[in-house]
Amino acid sequence: MKHASIKADNTLDIKPLIAFAGESFEVCLEKELPSNLMGNNPYKFMGPAKLDATARYNEGSVEIKGNIIVPIKYVCSKCGAPFEENLFIDINEKIVENDDDEHFMLLGDLVDFNEIISQIVALNIPTMALCRKNCKGICPVCGKNRNEEDCSCQLNIGATSPFSYLKDKIK
Ligand SMILES: [Zn+2]
Numbered sequence: 001m002k003h004a005s006i007k008a009d010n011t012l013d014i015k016p017l018i019a020f021a022g023e024s025f026e027v028c029l030e031k032e033l034p035s036n037l038m039g040n041n042p043y044k045f046m047g048p049a050k051l052d053a054t055a056r057y058n059e060g061s062v063e064i065k066g067n068i069i070v071p072i073k074y075v076c077s078k079c080g081a082p083f084e085e086n087l088f089i090d091i092n093e094k095i096v097e098n099d100d101d102e103h104f105m106l107l108g109d110l111v112d113f114n115e116i117i118s119q120i121v122a123l124n125i126p127t128m129a130l131c132r133k134n135c136k137g138i139c140p141v142c143g144k145n146r147n148e149e150d151c152s153c154q155l156n157i158g159a160t161s162p163f164s165y166l167k168d169k170i171k
């Protein structure tokens, strides 16, 4: 496969792609992401986003297919423990000449991967993150991390305790 030459500013000149319209070019690049892409999420990028894809010019637009991988330090939504995991995003984008509100746009003869990668990553950052599939979370009674230590607290205390009746009475 032909190799697309990406400029130092993460843009791709599409003239060689137009010259070989319909052929796929390999695109590999890394981009450091600004921390404000995280929005309100308490997570951190632990390295650059890596794009591994192919680019193909076809009838006035450029198709980009492949994936983006970003290492992220998450905070578990249940127990609050930090953990690192790669965010893997499949991409299949069409970069078009004229703005249509649905696709990324060519900048003249250039594909700007800065914009594309930043927007796609921002859209794909999960709002929930679990440190493990069956995270047991924090005990609401004693505050212990129940993945690390079992406690003997009665969990659904509000519903089953004989005192819940009294609590309501006292109010
Ligand atoms: Zn957890």
Ligand SMILES: [Zn+2]
Pocket: 139, 140, 141, 142, 143, 144, 151, 152, 153
């Ligand atoms: Zn407990």
